[in-house]
Amino acid sequence: MRTPIIAGNWKMNNTIAATKALVTELIPLVKDAKAEVVICTPYTDLATAVELTKGTNIKVGAENVHWAEKGAFTGEISADMLVELGVTYVIIGHSERRQYFGETDQTVNARVKAALAKGLKPIICVGETLEEREGGKVAEVLVRQTTEAFKDVAEAELQNIVVAYEPVWAIGTGKTATAEVANDTIKIIRDTIAKLYSKKTAEEIVRIQYGGSMNPKNVKELMAMPEIDGGLIGGASLKAPDFSLVVNY
Numbered sequence: 001m002r003t004p005i006i007a008g009n010w011k012m013n014n015t016i017a018a019t020k021a022l023v024t025e026l027i028p029l030v031k032d033a034k035a036e037v038v039i040c041t042p043y044t045d046l047a048t049a050v051e052l053t054k055g056t057n058i059k060v061g062a063e064n065v066h067w068a069e070k071g072a073f074t075g076e077i078s079a080d081m082l083v084e085l086g087v088t089y090v091i092i093g094h095s096e097r098r099q100y101f102g103e104t105d106q107t108v109n110a111r112v113k114a115a116l117a118k119g120l121k122p123i124i125c126v127g128e129t130l131e132e133r134e135g136g137k138v139a140e141v142l143v144r145q146t147t148e149a150f151k152d153v154a155e156a157e158l159q160n161i162v163v164a165y166e167p168v169w170a171i172g173t174g175k176t177a178t179a180e181v182a183n184d185t186i187k188i189i190r191d192t193i194a195k196l197y198s199k200k201t202a203e204e205i206v207r208i209q210y211g212g213s214m215n216p217k218n219v220k221e222l223m224a225m226p227e228i229d230g231g232l233i234g235g236a237s238l239k240a241p242d243f244s245l246v247v248n249y
């Protein structure tokens with residue numbers, strides 16, 4: 001019903017030269033994947049990644065997009081600029097952006113709407129910190145982040161949106177959420193979307209990934225869970241053999 005989607009988030013890694021090597025190695029390794037395959041790269045690598053993946057089953061995503069069409073926003077990149085490059089997906093609201101660059105639920109929502117308006121597919125990241133989990137605030141935080149991210153987004157757009165549940169405490173730490181915790185938490189997000197829109201859309205259309213130290217060793221167990229529709233992969237997406245093992249779980 002919901003096609004699995006495995007996306008790499010390269011973060012601030014890989015020069016153009018490294019991109020050429022990694023993508024060239026990756027293409028044959030993932031060509032028979034049953035999951036949709038995406039690599040999200042730094043802006044400077046996008047053109048190279050798009051060019052190299054033409055005619056393959058790999059789609060390319062960016063790691064952020066600005067909410068304005070254009071103008072005086074030094075250092076920012078617009079949706080039009082990404083579309084022109086041939087980019088398909090864009091990560092929005094990653095916890096590293098929320099943590100280090102002042103991203104808020106409101107700016108996430110503004111970016112989501114700007115991306116959709118230009119035909120880009122947002123991968124919206126939500127997730128709680130360790131403090132929030134230990135304080136019993138998981139549901140509160142996820143309901144808020146999800147509700148704000150989808151504000152003024154039409155139900156018909158939901159087929160173009162992917163959500164990534166990334167518990168902040170599991171990112172780059174080697175600590176994965178157990179499959180049960182990931183599944184139960186993603187259920188909270190899906191139920192929130194069902195309340196905002198409809199149960200049918202939430203259950204049939206919206207794909208929700210897990211992200212946070214997903215790797216070749218734990219991917220099978222996570223992907224076996226009914227609520228988990230894919231993964232957003234950081235560290236393990238930087239080596240073609242590892243990423244292909246996740247993709248071909």
Ligand code: 13P
Binds near residue numbers: 009173212213
């Ligand atoms: P790691 O897979 O390195 O934990 O990163 C997860 C992540 O943040 C993907 O967006």
